[in-house]
Amino acid sequence: MRSTATFVVKNKVTIKYIADELGISISTVSRALHDAYDVSPETRKKVIALAEQLEYNPNPFAVSLVKHQTKIIGVLLPEIATPYFSMIVKGIQDVAYGAGYNVMFFISDESVEREKNILKRLSINMLDGLLAAMSIETMHTEHFQKLIGKGLPTVFFDRVPEDISTSKVVQDDYQGAYNVTEHLIQQGCRRIVHLGGPKHLQNAKQRLQGYLNALEKYHIAPQKQHIIHSGFSQEDGFRDTSIMVGVKPLLDGIFAVNDRKAIGAMLALRRYGFKVPSHVALVSFGSMPLAEVVMPNLTTVVQAAYEIGAKSCQLLFDQIKNPTMEPQTVVMPSQLIIRESSLKGR
Amino acid sequence: MRSTATFVVKNKVTIKYIADELGISISTVSRALHDAYDVSPETRKKVIALAEQLEYNPNPFAVSLVKHQTKIIGVLLPEIATPYFSMIVKGIQDVAYGAGYNVMFFISDESVEREKNILKRLSINMLDGLLAAMSIETMHTEHFQKLIGKGLPTVFFDRVPEDISTSKVVQDDYQGAYNVTEHLIQQGCRRIVHLGGPKHLQNAKQRLQGYLNALEKYHIAPQKQHIIHSGFSQEDGFRDTSIMVGVKPLLDGIFAVNDRKAIGAMLALRRYGFKVPSHVALVSFGSMPLAEVVMPNLTTVVQAAYEIGAKSCQLLFDQIKNPTMEPQTVVMPSQLIIRESSLKGR
DNA sequence: TTTAACGCCGCAAACGTTTCCGAAAATTTG
């Protein structure tokens, strides 16, 4: 026996309902609710009481329509299911929540095509601002420039474009790479392989440069065959390392561009009978959790993922508040954490 | 020398602008844009052409106001920075994007207080539906019930309430726990410790029950001192295991309620000189990546995190389309993946 | 030729707010 379809009607407590209930006008209710001028204390009290009792919430869309602000920011990132990016998301989410903003997520899945579609679909007047990290495939940035040109406050983080002038938040990739390479050298490594990221990405470039400069500082000639570029995945690390173990002169250290790749490298080294760190010292860039879980623990330059997210969001709010603000590039300091995977000498 | 403040005005191409430009009325423009009746082919062509040229996007808020639907779903979860939940998020995001929906995220950070605040702040008419997983602390569910009572379509996943009748998506926790415990027994374990989750959580309960029933099946009397309940973190696993290694009769197997806890256990075992798996076999529940990265690789019941997210989202859309749909509970099958950490015999 | 039908279009209401402006009521001032 089916009951006649009962349509659950969404909560209809509007400002008009309150006004009718109290026998006053909607404008008075509105003013009472924002502790504004032009309303007597008694009326205000009555309105507020009833609003609380009825659990009145203003319709955010109606408000947005007239106020031209949405209290929503967009976050566009290449992936979410890695510790690094999910930690960034947490940082963003925390400061946005604190500021009373809602967060809308978009994942490009490392595909420019999808990135473009997302931006196209994303109506500009839905967002007060945008936080973005580009996909690996993103070589050109017109799709971003168009949105920014239309007046959408934007801050890039991690994967930042070179040719757009907005605020940006990045890691100190260069210094981190320099330090960790220097550390390898001090451990006695002389034939250090660099498992690099995509060539065109700024942070990958910076890490490569840090590596090169550290070698130069110690008068070690960089070897072309010791540098290999690919993506950021564990599989990339595994494959590239499998190649590298066949290259002469034989490697004695690996600097991976990120932690997933380092883990791929570790697995490959084990597969081919190399011991870490005695045969090959291994270091990487990464966020915290992974590095402490593998055996041996990974020496890494830790990326302050949470802080990157939080800072980006803060910067975005600054710019929303003050649209004429000068673009600002924040470089988060990097910190070298030495663990077992690189400790040869002993 | 400062230029006079130039206020970047957001894109003002509205339906009205197009109408004026073409010398027709806004209603005609609107109808032309939705391939509706009552507009001549030529007019439609002109409108569409101009709209494309101007990159017209309807203001989603104005549309929402009149249509009473927002094309936004909310996702409330206890944390984002773990592989399990971030994988779920990816699943959600994928099907939502495919369906033309936007996703708004809220993180309770495992705090009921924050959970309640989020729900309170979340205006019901901003969302077409809600996907939710409860925080660890959540014992009562009135705050959810209130929203659902107001007519917000809701689907719970993973951390589901017992006392609310909505659609739910969960893991087959019982069967997974049974299988993995049986596997331990078949490996020769007889004194199996269970590192349990919070007692009141349904999935933790189910896993405990699977463990108990497997023991019973093999006529092994469960020992009270071999069962310990706490949270889900690596630290919890480390601490609990540190306690357990002092308990008599001495353990020979560990079944951890999730992978982070198992890793804590592994670290503790190593610290106290126990070898995995020869002294103590170790198994857990978990999403993929972590288990393959630690040494020895972890035997786990894999949680189909991506699928849980995707399925939940699908179910939510079904319910949005058909509000009178019967609530439905989907139990995702679990799969036991045997790796090194549990292989004693040999 | 008159009437009915139809294709195409514009008007206007509605969605739920905020806010400007003017009016009524209450109060103060001269």
Next chain:
DNA sequence: CAAATTTTCGGAAACGTTTGCGGCGTTAAA
């Protein structure tokens, strides 16, 4: 007591859409 001022309020426009309805001009039917 009249005038001026202040306090409190309601009307109405505006935000950008969608959509029901009525009107017009053209064509088909009677």
